[in-house]
Amino acid sequence: MTTRLLLLGAGRSASSLLQYLLRHAPTEKWFLTVADVSPAHLAPVLAAHSEYARAVPFSTDDEALLEEMVEQADIVISMLPAPLHPLVARACVRHGRHLATASYVSPEIRALHDDATAAGVTLLMECGLDPGLDHMSAMRAIEHIRARGGVITSFKSYCGGLLAPAAEENNPWKYKFTWNPRNVVLAGQSTAKYLENGHLRFIPYQQLFARTERLAVPGYGEFEGYANRDSLSYRAPYGLAHIPTILRGTLRRPGYCAAWHALVRLGLTDDSVNLDNPETMTWAELVAAYLPVPPLPGLDLPTRLATYLGLEPESEEMGRLNWLGLFSNRPVGHARATPAQLLERLLSEKWQLQPHDHDLIVMQHLFEFELGGTTHRLTSSLAVVGDDATHTGMAKTVGLPLGMAVRRLARGEMGQRGVLIPVGADLYEPILNELAVEYGIRFTEEER
Amino acid sequence: MTTRLLLLGAGRSASSLLQYLLRHAPTEKWFLTVADVSPAHLAPVLAAHSEYARAVPFSTDDEALLEEMVEQADIVISMLPAPLHPLVARACVRHGRHLATASYVSPEIRALHDDATAAGVTLLMECGLDPGLDHMSAMRAIEHIRARGGVITSFKSYCGGLLAPAAEENNPWKYKFTWNPRNVVLAGQSTAKYLENGHLRFIPYQQLFARTERLAVPGYGEFEGYANRDSLSYRAPYGLAHIPTILRGTLRRPGYCAAWHALVRLGLTDDSVNLDNPETMTWAELVAAYLPVPPLPGLDLPTRLATYLGLEPESEEMGRLNWLGLFSNRPVGHARATPAQLLERLLSEKWQLQPHDHDLIVMQHLFEFELGGTTHRLTSSLAVVGDDATHTGMAKTVGLPLGMAVRRLARGEMGQRGVLIPVGADLYEPILNELAVEYGIRFTEEER
Numbered sequence: 032m033t034t035r036l037l038l039l040g041a042g043r044s045a046s047s048l049l050q051y052l053l054r055h056a057p058t059e060k061w062f063l064t065v066a067d068v069s070p071a072h073l074a075p076v077l078a079a080h081s082e083y084a085r086a087v088p089f090s091t092d093d094e095a096l097l098e099e100m101v102e103q104a105d106i107v108i109s110m111l112p113a114p115l116h117p118l119v120a121r122a123c124v125r126h127g128r129h130l131a132t133a134s135y136v137s138p139e140i141r142a143l144h145d146d147a148t149a150a151g152v153t154l155l156m157e158c159g160l161d162p163g164l165d166h167m168s169a170m171r172a173i174e175h176i177r178a179r180g181g182v183i184t185s186f187k188s189y190c191g192g193l194l195a196p197a198a199e200e201n202n203p204w205k206y207k208f209t210w211n212p213r214n215v216v217l218a219g220q221s222t223a224k225y226l227e228n229g230h231l232r233f234i235p236y237q238q239l240f241a242r243t244e245r246l247a248v249p250g251y252g253e254f255e256g257y258a259n260r261d262s263l264s265y266r267a268p269y270g271l272a273h274i275p276t277i278l279r280g281t282l283r284r285p286g287y288c289a290a291w292h293a294l295v296r297l298g299l300t301d302d303s304v305n306l307d308n309p310e311t312m313t314w315a316e317l318v319a320a321y322l323p324v325p326p327l328p329g330l331d332l333p334t335r336l337a338t339y340l341g342l343e344p345e346s347e348e349m350g351r352l353n354w355l356g357l358f359s360n361r362p363v364g365h366a367r368a369t370p371a372q373l374l375e376r377l378l379s380e381k382w383q384l385q386p387h388d389h390d391l392i393v394m395q396h397l398f399e400f401e402l403g404g405t406t407h408r409l410t411s412s413l414a415v416v417g418d419d420a421t422h423t424g425m426a427k428t429v430g431l432p433l434g435m436a437v438r439r440l441a442r443g444e445m446g447q448r449g450v451l452i453p454v455g456a457d458l459y460e461p462i463l464n465e466l467a468v469e470y471g472i473r474f475t476e477e478e479r
Numbered sequence: 480m481t482t483r484l485l486l487l488g489a490g491r492s493a494s495s496l497l498q499y500l501l502r503h504a505p506t507e508k509w510f511l512t513v514a515d516v517s518p519a520h521l522a523p524v525l526a527a528h529s530e531y532a533r534a535v536p537f538s539t540d541d542e543a544l545l546e547e548m549v550e551q552a553d554i555v556i557s558m559l560p561a562p563l564h565p566l567v568a569r570a571c572v573r574h575g576r577h578l579a580t581a582s583y584v585s586p587e588i589r590a591l592h593d594d595a596t597a598a599g600v601t602l603l604m605e606c607g608l609d610p611g612l613d614h615m616s617a618m619r620a621i622e623h624i625r626a627r628g629g630v631i632t633s634f635k636s637y638c639g640g641l642l643a644p645a646a647e648e649n650n651p652w653k654y655k656f657t658w659n660p661r662n663v664v665l666a667g668q669s670t671a672k673y674l675e676n677g678h679l680r681f682i683p684y685q686q687l688f689a690r691t692e693r694l695a696v697p698g699y700g701e702f703e704g705y706a707n708r709d710s711l712s713y714r715a716p717y718g719l720a721h722i723p724t725i726l727r728g729t730l731r732r733p734g735y736c737a738a739w740h741a742l743v744r745l746g747l748t749d750d751s752v753n754l755d756n757p758e759t760m761t762w763a764e765l766v767a768a769y770l771p772v773p774p775l776p777g778l779d780l781p782t783r784l785a786t787y788l789g790l791e792p793e794s795e796e797m798g799r800l801n802w803l804g805l806f807s808n809r810p811v812g813h814a815r816a817t818p819a820q821l822l823e824r825l826l827s828e829k830w831q832l833q834p835h836d837h838d839l840i841v842m843q844h845l846f847e848f849e850l851g852g853t854t855h856r857l858t859s860s861l862a863v864v865g866d867d868a869t870h871t872g873m874a875k876t877v878g879l880p881l882g883m884a885v886r887r888l889a890r891g892e893m894g895q896r897g898v899l900i901p902v903g904a905d906l907y908e909p910i911l912n913e914l915a916v917e918y919g920i921r922f923t924e925e926e927r
Binding site: 220221222224227230231232233234235236237238242260261263296297298301303304306307308312316319320321323324370 | 669670672675679681682683684690708744745771
């Protein structure tokens, strides 16, 4: 019997997911409907697969069509923006269809748990990279440690979407956008909270990018990590209620955070104020508008900024700011904008991924545990380089775990109903094995 | 013929307004209905005025009663929280009743302008202290300068709700709450924008309390002012579209801002994160949770904080923080709160106005204008000390201008309809004169 799959949203980040679904459709007896706002780009991809795949145009405001498509599917896979997922999930519960996404469980999704369970529906969330592969790989390591009798005292986990070395060249930030630029600009705009040696720890936004931790991934060099907003919420799903130290963070190449810290301190990441600026205001004028009126006339802008921020004029941080064009006479190009909007506009050009660039996904878990009277340290690391501009590391690590989870669902190998995330071995073991064997996406472990 | 006045909300801040309305009700032929959520406290006040005043219980969620009361009034005066004013204003427009408030014109109120005009209704907003008396006094000064042929090149205007000297004793902040504590804790949490010598100027929140200006009010000593969020929006209503320098700010006693800046930098004014803290966490533990782990063990908390913030351990700033009890073993007393909520809780006790305390309202406008080839400087200052704990400076300066505006409206001396603020001489001249002659609330001017 054919299983009907409905994929909602097939933009660039869904490329590897789509490839995976098409690869397995004939043998798994799937019929795949791909619903996308502009399905024209899918024609060449689907041409060779017309027996078991078709594309349909779908605008997310067409709720009637959504309802109809969900009703006609067995499993719905959504790559739509996360705010649309409650709408999709409610339709799935109404029609008794399973749902799989790579988005966080929101309070609205969580509220559907009982209804979904009663309807015999699985709402499988957080099944991409981060969230997704982070849960799977962390839980496998945690279970291995527990099986040996170890007691985990510290868990730190970092992830970042970065660049393969060649794409980092001629870019002192060693960073380009491989994900939503707005999210990168607004990252961390709240107090970060985590646990250290049993004590709650807080880092306000203004200090976040100044308090980083260095780490190394074998074969890929050095990185620095800054703390994510809420590390505490991971204790319950991971079964680590009493762990003394837990921290989750985001990875960048060394130096990025100190320079970003300068942008934060200057005020350029604020998204709460309309600056009433003209479109013709230059970047140099914008930066100057943030500086106190100089006591000594005649100092140039970079020198004034360096003095204001307590940086050396020739420092790497100042070099990165200059590379962005902050001291240039180029217009900001957008009237009556927030500083964050102007910065995003500038960065979208400076940090644009080029067709020949390869991205790099890095994830590292660092555990400390007590076993046999001694403290053990286990590091589990993953690095995934993108194949090309279509099958990026991001597309692969988000899409493949999601596709593999759908395969388990379609085979009836997942009995749990209601709202789930992939923290159970029945789901993560086959997925982690398939990622390693079929795609070479494997974590390397070091223990000492 | 009797004019029916409806006063919505008669809490403590309405004391002077109510006294003013009762004083003039017999001679002006008003009948006053005071609608309040708990009108019991009004009985002794209204007892001697029962011929022309009554109190009725009114809960703001009783929209039917609101509708009925508005219909039965000629003029509605609202001291309700500002978010309720669109509801009240729409009822006024429906029934053809005038409205007077001390709250800002919100976008929702502004949208009622055409309907109000068509209905022959005046929605008089911003008629208290700030906004209110600031508009009136600034516009009078601006018109005087213009009448002399002066061209205004700079306008800075500051206001603050502070303490009379005796109430400042034994309090290094020289500040207590005379207004909404939450607003004080969250003050300035956005980028401030103003104009200086024709250039846009921005101050991010993290620098706001470090970039203050000193000023003096004759007879009342020194103050420091920090910039308000949006000074640019005052250009249009004041007819100062092309002014090179305009700044509005808030006044504190010298030293307050530097110490508040330390709280901001530490992260204690953030209202965007739930700290997941237990109720029993102590203030010392909370502060320690924000500090990096010390490189040297054994340093005490105040020394660690001073080092972190770059302050001298014996500095005035550290003295103010210590006076608040930030290094004490006292519990924060509120589980799972934001830092701002915890700080407000602490300050509400430390900065509580005592029954014998007198408050002090200070306002100062600083003008520069070109006249006869030279630059003139005009300073216009106001200081109002509260009579007692009921008729505070705040209650007087908010309530009296509002009451006087209502008196003009009731007499038919205001012909303008639609949404208005008191920037016209027909309104501000009689009010400023009455404030000076009847209450001694007068601005003193100095020109050089």
